[in-house]
Amino acid sequence: AQTVTQSQPEMSVQEAETVTLSCTYDTSESDYYLFWYKQPPSRQMILVIRQEAYKQQNATENRFSVNFQKAAKSFSLKISDSQLGDAAMYFCAYRSETDSWGKLQFGAGTQVVVTP
């Protein structure tokens, strides 16, 4: 079974600065998908960014980018130019390519605190 580990329970960043959240996963598969979800105080889970394992290029969505290191099984999220609205719990998630039902395996989450 795959496991997803987020080793940072909380990260603090000042507005306009950059913060990087770490995520590692354990799998024996070669094809899979990785996601970062954001859960603000409203508790609504929102997809931030997605990475297909077969793509070498790191995914980017505006101020959010990932550093995907397949051999190291690492998938970190970088938030640039942090804004107060980025304050939330961030979850890393894994989905197997062979799992037809789209099950996601989530990490424990990292709380991001943004200070003015």
Add this chain to the structure above:
Amino acid sequence: ETGVTQTPRHLVMGMTNKKSLKCEQHLGHNAMYWYKQSAKKPLELMFVYSLEERVENNSVPSRFSPECPNSSHLFLHLHTLQPEDSALYLCASSQWDSTGEQFFGPGTRLTVL
């Protein structure tokens, strides 16, 4: 309505009550999921429905009973719950043969007294 909606948003019930949580997706997806989110724990997948058939039950106690009458609606029927069942219950949907992102509802905050 757009996306995934859940009702009620908050629910308080006694251990002997019977209640139901409702989820509706307006995205044309064919798979729906129930997750439990407790404090200090990762999200736990409870049930998966694809094309209205249950395809996964992650050893969930029988006091939780899911129902999927069609591809847009998903229910979670609750009876004789325990205080440790208090949690945020999240519904999600996806297109099961796609790249896998799930779209979540806002959740139901359940408190069992």
